[in-house]
Amino acid sequence: MGHAQRTGTTRHHAASFPPRPGTAAPHPRPRTTRPRRALLAALLTAALVTPLAGAARPQIPAPRPALLTAPLTPSTLPSAYEANRENATEAARMAAVHGDAHRAAADSALAAPSRHLLAFDGRGTGQAVEVLGDLAHAEHIAVLVPGSDTTLDTYTRFHRAAAALYTHLTHRTGSAHGPAPRVAVIAWLGYETPATVSTTVTTTTRADEAAPRLRAFVRRLRTLTPAGTHLSLLCHSYGSVVCGRAAPGLDSDDIALVGSPGTGADSVAALRTRARVWAARGGDDWVADVPHVRAGLFGITVGFGTDPVSTAFGARVFDAAGADHSGYFTPGSASLANLARITLDHPSEVTRG
Template identity: 75%
Template sequence: MVAPLSAAARPEIPAPPPATPPTITALTPTTLASTYEANRANATQAADMAAAHGDPHRATADRALASPSRNLLTYDGRGTGRATEVLGDLPHATNVAVLVPGSDTSIDTYARFHKAASALYSDLTARSTTPTHTHPHVAVIAWLGYETPATVSTTVTTTTRADEAAPRLRTFIRDLHHLTPASARITLLCHSYGSVVCGRAAPGLDADDIALIGSPGTGADSVADLHTRAHVWSARGSNDWVSHVPHTRISLFGKTIGLGTDPVFRAFGARVFDAGDADHSGYFTPGSTSLANLARITLGVPSEVTRA
């Protein structure tokens, strides 16, 4: 409980205004390189300001994102921070995975989010070059486009933050199609509270697949209630503590508490796949059953996905 509570109590960390707009509407494949460069420079400036403010932890996190090897579509180091990072050659990617994170994800904890994205990208790259697959170009996007709730908070039990994030995610996915080939498949991989964000964004979301992993619920009672054309998948590892979360909704003092039906329940109607023995933070562990199935979903080979 110490980490999220102490993080909430930290003073505001200074950072420059973003170098690029928070949306990618005006971006084109030819302006990606300059956008990446501008955001890396912005992250460097943010690191210097955080260090001068006496926050070496944030300075280190900013500086890691400013590395020449990192490609940031968007970056905002103010407050808890926002970032959209690309792994792979986006303009040529035929299969794109967008990771939507859960609670306690911020610039301060971004390293673990990046680790998950990197593990998926490595797995996808290895699979896409085998004789059985014809997807030589893959990309992974780590989308930290909203203020995630703290795990130890009442906010995490409501859809409030997800309702704020949903329009941004829907817009991002729509604009992403302008940066990828017309035939590109886009898959959303939504972890923990990120699955609530994906659930609230689902109506009208221009994606091929939505995978809900370690989900406390989506705010909906069934796949039909999501009103999406995307194939909806769900999984929970056998060691994930979220299985003990009550999947219900109640009204309390005029506010709805709880996130509804468990997405791995048959009644929800999702395609339930095997996540092995993953714990709540282990869905992207290299070599794991869950990572293999997430890669197969991203590559659009549902027949190879092992079911629970």
């Protein structure tokens, strides 16, 4: 969900931890992993106990979220989409008056007639929940849960990932499984993501706040879609922490963790979910060098525990080939193909990692 750089110089990507310092090493990895891990652990500690200085961005004015006049049902979806587009239009106008052309453009894009917004809130860093496809009649739904630094200002990259999956699903060829299934993809920016370099990105605080919202959203989806609809959560980076905290009681069929620093749980069993749990990490993803530990520090738990692609965790590990941290939804990639197979409930076709 973004263009993460291996050098760690950018903050415009949906990562969960700051990238490791230095330049990417060729494969195979040299025997400097342990020093790198120690250095990164020190950096994470410093990020927690030493808040970074810097001027905060002025608050961007925006209207309160749209007040829907009717309960959300399949028949009222069009009016809900329209109400949220109108709200995004007003948010764009207010941002423009405020002098923030970038946010105004982002809001205007979401207000386009072709966009289907289940929710929109232009205040602060912003939140949006967007549907690609016919939600009311979908047989298979994928909900994308993003990682850090995903805001309305960076939403285009998140939308690009959702659109890549939707395109792959709807252009899937072959008759082995009969007629093309009806699918929907949902970009769920339904929580305030942590900044990549911040005191919150190393803890579950934001994930704990987001988890009940994600559970409630999935429950609502179940009332909007036909009985038996297959629902998958595809969770990237810090988004996998959100999914891990939401997992108990989450009414999903599959949970896929990609580029995950951990879930806050030590094993699939500890997630207490009925869903199949999948995990993948690409060969060029810097998150491989993040220490997969949890430790108490000044009364706060830092880190997210067991590596989700490890044998100890117990997930179904699938192939992501050489994906980097931002590459799991790249068109034509092994990871995107496998995420589509998970979405379509074809577990036997998922290639293992």
